[in-house]
Structures are given as structure tokens and as C-alpha cells.
Amino acid sequence: MSRPVQPLGTYGSISVRKVGSKYAATTRFRDMDGDYLRIQATGTSETKATNALKVKIAEQAGLAGDSDLDRNTCLRDLASYWLAEVRVAGRQAPQTLDAYERSLEVVVLPTLGQLRLRELTVGRVDRFLKALAPEHPSRARRAKIVLALVFDLAVRHDAIGKNPVRDTAAVPRGRKEIRSLDHAELARLRDAVANWRTGEKVHGPKPDGQLADVIETILGTSARIGEALAIRKCDVDMTVSPPEVTISGTLVQRRGHGLYRQPQVKHSKDWRIIAVPSYTAQAIRSRLAMLGNVPDDHPIFSTRNGTFISPNNLRRQLRAVLASAGLPEDLDLSTITPHTFRKTVATTIDQAASTVLAAELLGHASKEVTEMFYVQPTKRVNPVTAEILERLAPGGGESTLSAVERDEGVDDGV
Numbered sequence: 001m002s003r004p005v006q007p008l009g010t011y012g013s014i015s016v017r018k019v020g021s022k023y024a025a026t027t028r029f030r031d032m033d034g035d036y037l038r039i040q041a042t043g044t045s046e047t048k049a050t051n052a053l054k055v056k057i058a059e060q061a062g063l064a065g066d067s068d069l070d071r072n073t074c075l076r077d078l079a080s081y082w083l084a085e086v087r088v089a090g091r092q093a094p095q096t097l098d099a100y101e102r103s104l105e106v107v108v109l110p111t112l113g114q115l116r117l118r119e120l121t122v123g124r125v126d127r128f129l130k131a132l133a134p135e136h137p138s139r140a141r142r143a144k145i146v147l148a149l150v151f152d153l154a155v156r157h158d159a160i161g162k163n164p165v166r167d168t169a170a171v172p173r174g175r176k177e178i179r180s181l182d183h184a185e186l187a188r189l190r191d192a193v194a195n196w197r198t199g200e201k202v203h204g205p206k207p208d209g210q211l212a213d214v215i216e217t218i219l220g221t222s223a224r225i226g227e228a229l230a231i232r233k234c235d236v237d238m239t240v241s242p243p244e245v246t247i248s249g250t251l252v253q254r255r256g257h258g259l260y261r262q263p264q265v266k267h268s269k270d271w272r273i274i275a276v277p278s279y280t281a282q283a284i285r286s287r288l289a290m291l292g293n294v295p296d297d298h299p300i301f302s303t304r305n306g307t308f309i310s311p312n313n314l315r316r317q318l319r320a321v322l323a324s325a326g327l328p329e330d331l332d333l334s335t336i337t338p339h340t341f342r343k344t345v346a347t348t349i350d351q352a353a354s355t356v357l358a359a360e361l362l363g364h365a366s367k368e369v370t371e372m373f374y375v376q377p378t379k380r381v382n383p384v385t386a387e388i389l390e391r392l393a394p395g396g397g398e399s400t401l402s403a404v405e406r407d408e409g410v411d412d413g414v
Helices: 046-064 075-089 094-112 122-132 137-156 183-195 210-221 225-229 278-291 311-323 338-352 355-362 367-373 384-392 398-411
Strands: 015-019 022-030 036-043 244-247 250-254 258-262 272-275
Touching (some): 015 046, 036 046, 075 094, 094 122, 094 137, 094 250, 210 244, 210 278, 210 311, 225 250, 225 311, 338 355, 338 367, 355 367
Antiparallel strands (some): 022 036, 244 272, 250 258
């Protein structure tokens, strides 16, 4: 009967014999290449020889292993290894990696960082996420995403057999009601922006009108705030009819790098050329006229120094406008953000055309994202149901359906 094959990275039985005044401990070790090595160590006693041999085996296992990671690696070390690897690979946007690193530093590692991989079971990770989710659902979702990526690396390096994050329960997503603006609300908002800080008693520099123009640009392009503020002179074409705007970049704020224009948008499909309505064209023309003779890469919306406007500064300005607008109690615009304008565009296109066209305009890969997060659902059911339900009227109401039935007959080729 043949000897059983020894698993990779393990050693067989240890034999100890006396050699002169010392003891020699010997065993067979199978390295990660499948080769067998005979390892020996000596000591003044059987125990010391055996312990010395085990130290040699551990050293050999470290040399023979194909990874610095194993089941005894702590999560903090694994996370550092993962961050170093993904930054070198460069497959994810730098600001995305910054967000993942913040999630690890602030949320994950303070609680789980010192635990070994063998200790991070499905149950332990699941309890961590469930404890975090009620108060901070968005933090819990991001923590689960980054933990799954980190543990994927451990699986690829054979440090663990499976990713424990994959079997945890789904983190509940707090669904907010989709908010879009109707025509009356837009009119009030435009008035509030136009009249902000225009009185005689206003101290300091008065608004330069760019907030209004940015709003009109978002409403005519569906651009995200960072994309709208990243539009340059070379991205607009006022010579065609209707005028066109190219959405080809976005503004990014990174720790240690400041604010800069990233030459790609959130997803590759987001890069698009958009024909804009008259009010957006007018806003852009007014900005071009104010800028005068500037280089082609000059931003349409800029600071006094000619640099890009921070999205955070524009959000702050919009909040200040809404806070001081003195709107009626029945008109609540306090929750309006620049992203609300994007949802307003999606809802308008959906109601007048289709969700598919809205998704194309917004740059979404599928209409499901548009429908789930951007289109404000209507509460009103199609009134054709009243006509159809007449067939249930006392005495029978089939005659009232003749027009509908004739249409159906035509559709069926009758």
C-alpha cells in the first residue's frame, strides 16, 4: 500500500534520536511546490530538539508559502495589503479608493481590525453590519462593499477558503421618497435665486448670477453638479441648432490634492453630447459673453480667479437662498439639492416620453436605475380603468367598452 500524499505546507511525524550528547529531531516537510524536504534540528533534550525543529518548519513554511497572508493575518494588515494592491492596479477612481480607505479607517478597523481572518466568521461580520445599519445605513452598505473586496483578496491568496461577507444578510436600504419639482415650484425657486441678496441693505459683494445659470444648465442637461461645473468653453457648441453641450468630465475633491477636473465622468456611458433647450442655451451664452476671450479649456462657471467652482460651495449657496427666501408654509423647498434638479429632469422626460429616454439623457446604463432612484412615481392611475370597469356595472355595461374592444380587435388583426 502506497504512503498517503502529505498536504502542501505540512510536515509528517517527528522522530527524535540521541546523537552523542545531544538529541536530533527529524521530519519530512512538503513545500508549496509539492517537493519533500527532510528537516532536522538538535537540542540538549528531546523537548528542546522538537521545539527547535518546529521553529525551522515555521521558517521553511514562510519561505515556501506563495503569499504573505494566511488565516492568522489580522484584518488591519490584510486591509493595508489590499489598499496597496488596488492603488497600483489603478482600475478604480482615486476618489473611490479614498472613500474606501476612510470607511476602513473610521468604521471597520476600529472594531474588527485586530481580529484574525480565522476569527472573522460569517456570523461575526453579520453582527457587525447589523449593529451599524440602524443608525448609519449608508456607512453599513459601504463597509460591506469594502469588506467584501478585502476578503476577496484573502481568498485569492488562499488565506481563507471563502469570503464571509458574501453570506451576510443584505443591509437594508433606507428608501427616501423621490422628490422632483413641478412648474410652480421651479418658478418660486427661480424667483428666490434671482432676488437673493439684491436689497439695498445687503453688505458685501452681491451674487454674480452663476447659481441661476448653473441651475438652468442642470435642468437642461440632467448633469450632476460636478459635471455641470466641469463644463468648459470647448465643451459647448452654440453654432448648431439646437445648441449642444458635451458632458465629458467631473470635478473631484481629494484629500491632499484639492479640487480638480477629472477627464472622465462617473461611468463610461455617462460621456454624452446633449442638445439643450432654449433657457439652458441662454444661460450659457450669458456666461460666454461675460467671460470674453478666454482659452478653450476655461470653465464656463468659474471663481474670480478663473478656477473651477467647488460643488460644496454651490450647495452651500443654494441652502442660503432657500433659507432666506421667505417661502409660503405650504411650499417646502428646504430639502432641495442640486440632485433634485436631475430628478426633475428624469421625471419630466419619463412623463412626456419614456423611462428609456430619461435613462439615456442621464447617462444610466439601464432604465431600472432611473426608475428606482430618479423618476418620481405618479399617484394617479390611468383613468382608462374606470371605462374598463364599467363591465361590472349593474345590468351589464359591455356596450360602454365598444371603443376599447374595437381598438383591441384592430390590434389583434380582427
